[in-house]
Amino acid sequence: MGVEICVEGLTKSFGDQVIWQNVSLTLPAGEVSVLLGPSGTGKSVFLKSLVGLLKPEQGSIRIAGTDITKLREHDLYEVRKSFGVLFQDGALFGSMNLYDNIAFPLREHTRKSESEIRRVVLEKMEMVGLIGAEEKLPGEISGGMRKRAGLARALVLDPEIILFDEPDSGLDPVRVAYLNQLIVDLNAQIDATFLIVTHDIASARQVPDNIGLLFRRELVMFGPREKLLTSREPVVRQFLNGRMQGPIGMAEEKDAATMAREAVHFGNALQKEQPSPLDMTPRLLPGPGIDRPPRWQAIAESEARREGTRS
Numbered sequence: 143m144g145v146e147i148c149v150e151g152l153t154k155s156f157g158d159q160v161i162w163q164n165v166s167l168t169l170p171a172g173e174v175s176v177l178l179g180p181s182g183t184g185k186s187v188f189l190k191s192l193v194g195l196l197k198p199e200q201g202s203i204r205i206a207g208t209d210i211t212k213l214r215e216h217d218l219y220e221v222r223k224s225f226g227v228l229f230q231d232g233a234l235f236g237s238m239n240l241y242d243n244i245a246f247p248l249r250e251h252t253r254k255s256e257s258e259i260r261r262v263v264l265e266k267m268e269m270v271g272l273i274g275a276e277e278k279l280p281g282e283i284s285g286g287m288r289k290r291a292g293l294a295r296a297l298v299l300d301p302e303i304i305l306f307d308e309p310d311s312g313l314d315p316v317r318v319a320y321l322n323q324l325i326v327d328l329n330a331q332i333d334a335t336f337l338i339v340t341h342d343i344a345s346a347r348q349v350p351d352n353i354g355l356l357f358r359r360e361l362v363m364f365g366p367r368e369k370l371l372t373s374r375e376p377v378v379r380q381f382l383n384g385r386m387q388g389p390i391g392m393a394e395e396k397d398a399a400t401m402a403r404e405a406v407h408f409g410n411a412l413q414k415e416q417p418s419p420l421d422m423t424p425r426l427l428p429g430p431g432i433d434r435p436p437r438w439q440a441i442a443e444s445e446a447r448r449e450g451t452r453s
């Protein structure tokens with residue numbers, strides 16, 4: 143369960159437009175990682191590269207030791223079965239009810255009997271809190287329920303890696319909180335490797351083990367969430383605090399003249415800014431009723447110690 147993904151020196155362009163270059167990171171097996179970045183920095187392109195839908199020009203993507211950039215289409219097809227992907231809108235078939243949508247990958251990719259399929263579909267629907275909604279059509283349910291259904295469908299082949307493309311998009315803050323709790327609960331239950339692309343800073347602060355930030359065609363930083371949350375790197379602080387002041391501009395990158403005007407206006411206050419203890423948001427833990435495997439038990443104990451030193 144849960145495999146390591148090791149990306150080294152990855153570069154992707156479309157024509158002469160370089161999307162990102164020399165990206166290296168390791169997504170540790172079974173951990174939750176978040177990828178942040180201003181709009182258009184190529185986060186979705188990165189997810190598509192991981193599943194082999196796009197081919198980077200340089201670098202390697204090792205999944206459990208196999209470099210998938212070198213695989214032929216047939217072998218890639220096999221590797222893709224180890225991925226579950228939650229697309230932004232759930233990507234459900236509008237004419238199929240939720241049960242059939244969730245059963246779809248099992249009917250396509252396995253030889254399971256309908257009674258086995260029923261067992262798996264109902265188990266996953268229960269995990270995401272959708273029991274009772276089997277007959278509903280995607281158009282009859284809320285955006286939050288569609289995401290849950292998309293997640294149940296991503297789970298049916300027991301993936302070792304789950305990719306979430308902006309799971310919070312289009313949801314109100316309360317639904318985002320429920321979905322984050324579900325993501326953490328699932329990670330404790332199925333122990334797969336999770337990568338979440340998001341713009342939601344509150345989620346990025348609370349949910350992951352690791353955070354990465356794409357900016358100016360590079361991976362500015364990737365590491366344990368403590369490293370990012372307490373970083374003094376101006377672009378990281380600007381992004382995490384959702385501010386206009388800093389290197390990120392309206393069209394991704396600020397020009398030198400705007401940066402110079404800001405420097406005059408704010409002096410070097412931004413450069414000197416220190417991270418505060420408040421930057422270390424408490425981590426979201428698996429909810430009541432979810433058994434904690436040793437990894438999550440250790441996280442809970444370290445959070446309790448941190449709380450102890452705070453109060």
Ligand SMILES: Nc1ncnc2c1ncn2[C@@H]1O[C@H](COP(=O)(O)OP(=O)(O)OP(=O)(O)O)[C@@H](O)[C@H]1O
Nearest residue numbers: 156161179180181182183184185186187188308341
């Ligand atoms: N198939 C493609 N062909 C050409 N250009 C593409 C293709 N896919 C993506 N791009 C370009 O790659 C860039 C990055 O797009 P991408 O959707 O990955 O950004 P993103 O960081 O996910 O943005 P957002 O946060 O707004 O979703 C964009 O300029 C986009 O136009």
